[in-house]
Amino acid sequence: MTTTYTPTQTVHDKKRAALSAAIVGAILLAVVPAYCITLAGGSEAYDRVHLSFPGNPVAGTTAVFWSVNVLSGVATLAIVAGAVLFLKAPKKSRFLPADLSLRPLRWVSGTWALTSAILVFAKGLDAVGLPWSELAEPGGFSFVFVGSYYPTAFSITAIFAFLCWMATYFVEKWTDLLILLWLTVFGNIIPVAVGQLLVGPNHDFGSDAGYLQVLASGLVASSIITVGFASMGPSEKAKFNLVRAANFGVIGAVGLLLIEIIMTPFQLAGTGLTASTTGWLILVRWLMELVLLVLTVVVRRRIHSGRGHARGLALLSGLVVAGWVGVLSAIAQIPPPHYFAGSGTMSEVFLGYELPEGPDLAGLFLEWRVNVLFAVLSIVAIFGYVVLVLKVRRKGQSWPGLRTLAWMLGWATVILSTSSGWGRFAGGDFGIHMVTHMSLNMLAPLLMVLGGPITLALNAWSGATGTAGWARRRLVELLNWRAARWLSNPLFVFVVYISSYYVLYLTPLFEFFMNYHWGHQLMNLHFVIIGYLYFSLIIGVDKGPVELPYIGKLGLAFAAMPFHAFFGVVLMMTATPIAQQYFLYLDYPWSDLVASQELGGGVAWAGGEIPTLIVIIALAAQWSHQDRRERTRVDRHMDLGYNKEFDDYNHMLIELAANDQRAAAERGK
Structure with a gap:
């Protein structure tokens, strides 16, 4: 056959x-x-x-x-x-x-x-x-x-x-x-x-x-x-x-x-x-x-x-x-x-470069050493945002310039924190490390969430076909993803955001990570991500998978303040320097471990309080603006006769008055 x-x-x-x-x-x-x-x-x-x-x-x-x-x-x-x-x-x-x-x-x-x-x-x-x-x-x-x-x-x-x-x-x-x-x-x-x-x-x-x-x-x-x-x-x-x-x-x-x-x-x-x-x-x-x-x-x-x-x-x-x-x-x-x-x-073994002299103000801002990974991430983020802004404007729509500025400043903060002298000395001085930590964890994300990148992407890709249409559908699916809702859960985000300080710095984990370059980068990445998730819940422009009422946002902001303060006090009162063996290995002649840790504790305390107060002020402004918009909308609908809630309320009052009249008439009989 x-x-x-x-x-x-x-x-x-x-x-x-x-x-x-x-x-x-x-x-x-x-x-x-x-x-x-x-x-x-x-x-x-x-x-x-x-x-x-x-x-x-x-x-x-x-x-x-x-x-x-x-x-x-x-x-x-x-x-x-x-x-x-x-x-x-x-x-x-x-x-x-x-x-x-x-x-x-x-x-x-x-x-x-x-x-x-x-x-x-x-x-x-x-x-x-x-x-x-x-x-x-x-x-x-x-x-x-x-x-x-x-x-x-x-x-x-x-x-x-x-x-x-x-x-x-x-x-x-x-x-x-x-x-x-x-x-x-x-x-x-x-x-x-x-x-x-x-x-x-x-x-x-x-x-x-x-x-x-x-x-x-x-x-x-x-x-x-x-x-x-x-x-x-x-x-x-x-x-x-x-x-x-x-x-x-x-x-x-x-x-x-x-x-x-x-x-x-x-x-x-x-x-x-x-x-x-x-x-x-x-x-x-x-x-x-x-x-x-x-x-x-x-x-x-x-x-x-x-x-x-x-x-x-x-x-x-x-x-x-x-x-x-x-x-x-x-x-x-x-x-x-x-x-x-x-x-x-x-120093070369742990960091890849020498730090022969201690940090001064000029060195912190002028002596740069590019952090390649975060420089690339920042450039890609800024470039992609600008491309989306141009797409929105080509469609004849406007996009607030302050949002663009906030996004750029957020990523500029990342570059400054990782590639300037601050990032260069962060591996050799605990106090400076805490400055970069707080910048990556609080200041940079605070600015980024005000940029509203998700809202921008949805506007830029709305009504589009091809790759842009595909990207918009995927983004919507991602926002509706069950895992995204879980990761945006306020309780989960708050616990991870606060516990990160204690788990990282008050256990041997910090010293372990400081021994390796990948450990430095992993900490930096964690700081940025969890900070972004936290601040997006409070003052973020984007409407995420989980949306809190303003009173809930205010409570979430206030709840973090005592934890930052207590953590800063713990750092300043700890007798044994954190990651002592690591810093002793480096053996910089200009290093003072006790003073550096006291500085780090003060930064953690003030760095938690000051940005939180700024967030509360920004949240109050957003809340007030939202109330004004809502009042304007209600007044406009009332003037046009479209406010069903107001009409229903008036109808209810009329019914109650009629019932009272009938009851009075029956009593008079």
């Missing part, structure tokens, strides 16, 4: 064969560079960092699974980001298309989880220079687990990846994908945060560039995977917005090149491109990123012109990304030049 294939089946089989070949090629491109570099280097790489050689079984296994882990992690992030950004969900439904296949996500997230679990052991042994047999020794596993940061990092990543894999069996709504997006972003960033980028002079620059590199690579890969997947058949094309995917692909490719401008000088640490193996690999990485930019531009042109799906170009771009991952993984297997640069002082 012979099997007959239709032309459609034959074309489909060819596409599947091409896709399978591309996947195999991608895995080889990702694995081979790291594996070959590891075997060729032998024990030399370990000798340079004073570690014993664990043997090729450990070194080779680590190289292979590290490469597959990075590739599968980026692919997981790409698929989730593609579904969030480019999926064409039905206009009147929050549910995903019924025929959307989550099998690719299931495969890559499962691979990501499995390789992360293996790397807990493999990279743990590799990082301390021990063979596999060490795990069989008494206490061997516990020693390996605490011997470096990698086992903990990959344990967390494995949990996140496993949750992503499990979610593929239950995800139904677009909002469910947002949870997966957070898991995949942080799951990919965690190994980066504790890896090579955490070491050496200027590692604050390198670490921030690494975090942004994860986001940019995920954006490029999501564009490529979306275009490639959509080319598998007509039905797949209908599920995704390929024009938007192509645009974001170019943005991501440009982002990778811009990030490289920061990453390359950090990793080379003053050495030439051809002076080390790392330099040669960085040169190859540059070339791949340039090729990737050209390919994404060509793909964008083809899709915008309607000349097919660019399936071949998408597959080629995917192979370039896989090769780029391979180069990245190869660099991670050898000690880079920045490992051996710098003075090696404790």
Whole structure:
């Protein structure tokens, strides 16, 4: 019996064969560079960092699974980001298309989880220079687990990846994908945060560039995977917005090149491109990123012109990304030049830079050191806001200039707090740290919420089609999301906002975070987010998922004041300086821990009281303005005869008077 294939089946089989070949090629491109570099280097790489050689079984296994882990992690992030950004969900439904296949996500997230679990052991042994047999020794596993940061990092990543894999069996709504997006972003960033980028002079620059590199690579890969997947058949094309995917692909490719401008000088640490193996690999990485930019531009042109799906170009771009991952993984297997640069002082180890002199007023405002992560976030936030304002004005509508000014001042406060001398000295002086904390937690969010970004976006995208219409529907879904209501719950926000001070500073958590650049950035990010949620409930212009009456807003503002005051008093009265061991490690000659903590306590006290009073004044002004508007509206409706409540009240009085007259008449009889 012979099997007959239709032309459609034959074309489909060819596409599947091409896709399978591309996947195999991608895995080889990702694995081979790291594996070959590891075997060729032998024990030399370990000798340079004073570690014993664990043997090729450990070194080779680590190289292979590290490469597959990075590739599968980026692919997981790409698929989730593609579904969030480019999926064409039905206009009147929050549910995903019924025929959307989550099998690719299931495969890559499962691979990501499995390789992360293996790397807990493999990279743990590799990082301390021990063979596999060490795990069989008494206490061997516990020693390996605490011997470096990698086992903990990959344990967390494995949990996140496993949750992503499990979610593929239950995800139904677009909002469910947002949870997966957070898991995949942080799951990919965690190994980066504790890896090579955490070491050496200027590692604050390198670490921030690494975090942004994860986001940019995920954006490029999501564009490529979306275009490639959509080319598998007509039905797949209908599920995704390929024009938007192509645009974001170019943005991501440009982002990778811009990030490289920061990453390359950090990793080379003053050495030439051809002076080390790392330099040669960085040169190859540059070339791949340039090729990737050209390919994404060509793909964008083809899709915008309607000349097919660019399936071949998408597959080629995917192979370039896989090769780029391979180069990245190869660099991670050898000690880079920045490992051996710098003075090696404790200030450089913890902060990435020196603080030879104490802070003065001029230095706090004029001696800047850019915080790359928050500078980029601030620029993107301001640029996006301005674009939306221009869209509103092009529609013939007005937008209050004071709101625009408040938004810009809020993000300018973030930049000043993190990139000026205040941010530069925040890691070495507790008092200055508290100033930046209060600025990020109170002043910046207070200004941001007065900008009303959600209201602006809804106005700018109202009545729009295409990407703007899609964005507006997604924003409305996000505001109606049950999780958004839970996160905006006043009790939850208030408890987290207040307890953050006590849990962070009165436990060992603060000292732990201060030891790492990612800890500094995580604290800063937390301060901004929880501050924004808190002040949005009280004086925010936007109408959020949970809206409090004005008396409730006033109560929420007053309730925080005693907690700030008590926290400030606790800081000033604590005999042992907070994070004492950390500051003693830094051992700055100009540092006075007791005086610095007293300053920090005073800042926490005054910094909580003064902004709260400003908030109360602003809230009273909003309340009064709202009352005037309501009275004006009622008077206008009464004049026009449209006030049903007033008419009903008058009718009730007439009925009561008639009843009284009837009762009096009956008594007279």
